[in-house]
Amino acid sequence: xxxxxxxxxxxxxxxxxxxxxxxxxxxxxxxxxxxxxxxxxxxxxxxxxxxxxxxxxxxxxxxxxxxxxxxxxxxxxxxxxxxxxxxxxxxxxxxxxxxxxxxxxxxxxxxxxxxxxxxxxxxxxxxxxxxxxxxxxxxxxx
Amino acid sequence: xxxxxxxxxxxxxxxxxxxxxxxxxxxxxxxxxxxxxxxxxxxxxxxxxxxxxxxxxxxxxxxxxxxxxxxxxxxxxxxxxxxxxxxxxxxxxxxxxxxxxxxxxxxxxxxxxxxxxxxxxxxxxxxxxxxxxxxxxxxxxxxxxxxxxxxxxxxxxxxxxxxxxxxxxxxxxxxxxxxxxxxxxxxxxxxxxxxxxxxxxxxxxxxxxxxxxxxxxxxxxxxxxxxxxxxxxxxxxxxxxxxxxxxxxxxxxxxxxxxxxxxxxxxxxxxxxxxxxxxxxxxxxxxxxxxxxxxxxxxxxxxxxxxxxxxxxxxxxxxxxxxxxxxxxxxxxxxxxxxxxxxxxxxxxxxxxxxxxxxxxxxxxxxxxxxxxxxxxxxxxxxxxxxxxxxxxxxxxxxxxxxxxxxxxxxxxxxxxxxxxxxxxxxxxxxxxxxxx
Numbered sequence: 001x002x003x004x005x006x007x008x009x010x011x012x013x014x015x016x017x018x019x020x021x022x023x024x025x026x027x028x029x030x031x032x033x034x035x036x037x038x039x040x041x042x043x044x045x046x047x048x049x050x051x052x053x054x055x056x057x058x059x060x061x062x063x064x065x066x067x068x069x070x071x072x073x074x075x076x077x078x079x080x081x082x083x084x085x086x087x088x089x090x091x092x093x094x095x096x097x098x099x100x101x102x103x104x105x106x107x108x109x110x111x112x113x114x115x116x117x118x119x120x121x122x123x124x125x126x127x128x129x130x131x132x133x134x135x136x137x138x139x140x141x142x
Numbered sequence: 143x144x145x146x147x148x149x150x151x152x153x154x155x156x157x158x159x160x161x162x163x164x165x166x167x168x169x170x171x172x173x174x175x176x177x178x179x180x181x182x183x184x185x186x187x188x189x190x191x192x193x194x195x196x197x198x199x200x201x202x203x204x205x206x207x208x209x210x211x212x213x214x215x216x217x218x219x220x221x222x223x224x225x226x227x228x229x230x231x232x233x234x235x236x237x238x239x240x241x242x243x244x245x246x247x248x249x250x251x252x253x254x255x256x257x258x259x260x261x262x263x264x265x266x267x268x269x270x271x272x273x274x275x276x277x278x279x280x281x282x283x284x285x286x287x288x289x290x291x292x293x294x295x296x297x298x299x300x301x302x303x304x305x306x307x308x309x310x311x312x313x314x315x316x317x318x319x320x321x322x323x324x325x326x327x328x329x330x331x332x333x334x335x336x337x338x339x340x341x342x343x344x345x346x347x348x349x350x351x352x353x354x355x356x357x358x359x360x361x362x363x364x365x366x367x368x369x370x371x372x373x374x375x376x377x378x379x380x381x382x383x384x385x386x387x388x389x390x391x392x393x394x395x396x397x398x399x400x401x402x403x404x405x406x407x408x409x410x411x412x413x414x415x416x417x418x419x420x421x422x423x424x425x426x427x428x429x430x431x432x433x434x435x436x437x438x439x440x441x442x443x444x445x446x447x448x449x450x451x452x453x454x455x456x457x458x459x460x461x462x463x464x465x466x467x468x469x470x471x472x473x474x475x476x477x478x479x480x481x482x483x484x485x486x487x488x489x490x491x492x493x494x495x496x497x498x499x500x501x502x503x504x505x506x507x508x509x510x511x512x513x514x515x516x517x518x519x520x521x522x523x524x525x526x527x528x529x530x531x532x533x534x535x536x537x538x539x540x541x542x543x544x545x546x547x548x549x550x551x552x553x554x555x556x557x558x559x560x561x562x563x564x565x566x567x568x569x570x571x572x573x574x575x576x577x578x579x
Contacts (some may be wrong), residue, residue: 063570064566064570072526072527073524073525073526073527074524074525074530075522075523075524075525076522076524076562077520077521077522077523078520078521078522078523078562078566079519079520080518080520080566080569080570080573082573083518083519083520107519107520107540107542108519108542109519109520109540109541109542112519112520112522112540113522114520
């Protein structure tokens with residue numbers, strides 16, 4: 001799970017590098033300014049992604065799944081197992097490179113936005129299976 | 143369709159392609175008129191004949207290859223010549239059944255049967271068209287099967303409504319309907335009136351300035367108003383053995399049955415200009431969106447109106463019937479919420495009972511939503527930066543319906559947290575209740 005920070009950190013690092021390269025290419029006067037900007041944005045991004053990362057959390061309770069996220073907009077979703085329609089496990093190229101995956105829960109309501117990003121692949125698989133099992137046991141009609 | 147013959151494929155009414163063609167059919171007749179009158183154009187009109195012939199043939203073939211039957215608990219429809227499709231609709235999942243009769247269909251005495259299923263896309267089984275005298279028994283049979291399928295799960299539900307005949311609860315008068323549509327969409331009236339006035343004063347300048355686009359807009363607005371009027375004309379709500387029966391329409395007649403226990407949310411809407419007249423609209427939300435042909439953006443956001451316009455007392459009475467255990471007392475948010483939503487503050491409130499949540503919102507267009515807790519899909523607790531400053535929070539209650547959500551906006555943070563816990567527990571017990579009974 002700790003890899004999550006690295007994963008979000010990669011874009012931040014890329015931005016920093018891009019700014020550094022741009023600074024190096026554009027002559028002496030601008031170069032220092034750009035380099036400084038790059039360092040500052042890099043650190044800031046690193047800090048914010050860190051905070052974002054620590055804000056994510058989930059808890060499997062007896063009858064429902066809790067998902068918490070967000071720093072500025074703190075969100076806490078409660079999804080009862082019986083209401084889950086299906087579960088997605090996706091892994092983008094970057095996530096795959098670090099052996100991560102995103103689990104997404106779908107209910108009949110379109111507004112439900114329950115996803116857990118940056119899980120280790122094994123954990124994602126386990127969560128998917130246990131959720132599917134619990135969902136089946138408690139399934140309720142519409 | 144006799145109830146005793148569940149097996150055996152049935153065809154649709156032979157006139158179906160003609161009716162389904164709708165305007166195309168009329169266009170074909172218009173094409174034919176000059177040919178019929180002028181014999182000398184016959185030679186030149188050959189390509190037109192070929193096109194017409196092909197269309198007629200295609201319609202005939204599509205009718206020939208479409209068939210349907212009822213299999214145990216499913217409705218099966220097979221269609222398509224090249225791309226053969228076999229659709230199976232489990233009747234236990236039916237949310238509502240509509241009978242629709244467009245103008246042309248009424249002329250030929252046929253009707254369309256629509257089974258609305260849950261699910262967001264392609265969730266509608268259409269039987270277009272069936273002979274008019276067969277439609278009612280078929281619908282009753284399907285409903286009985288649907289209930290029978292559900293009967294195994296919840297045996298108590300059938301005993302609730304023993305009386306076989308329906309009794310009317312509310313009808314919409316024509317004059318208030320017209321007035322209400324115009325009042326709610328007053329800007330359309332203003333724009334149209336402005337256009338007309340401008341045209342009367344200096345036809346050339348206004349006509350030149352707006353050109354075709356103004357005309358197109360005017361037509362679009364008129365169609366919008368007309369469609370609503372057509373849909374809701376003399377809409378009648380009645381309580382029958384299978385649930386709520388809705389019936390109405392001017393040119394296109396629709397009749398729908400909403401089964402009890404399929405209502406996801408109930409909403410009472412009071413637009414600003416209606417309020418002095420004491421009018422309101424009662425809407426219900428059912429799972430699964432119906433995306434009708436020619437349904438515009440504006441209508442997609444609209445819910446199913448039980449009472450398009452009516453006195454508040456009647457609407458409240460009907461709401462009581464749908465949700466007997468509605469919360470009576472609604473609590474205001476704390477005063478400091480004024481900083482967060484200065485305009486909405488007066489209208490915000492919420493309340494709950496053991497089985498139902500109610501929220502109100504909207505300064506100009508006041509909306510009261512009731513969500514039965516057993517229909518809650520998920521709960522969300524959200525706190526934005528400004529809300530945290532004021533130690534406020536919102537709780538969203540998500541349902542499977544189209545757009546009726548209950549939102550407990552800008553509550554005290556502690557209250558929101560307890561509300562989230564309480565609602566989670568209550569929703570859980572509410573979900574389990576039917577299984578235990």
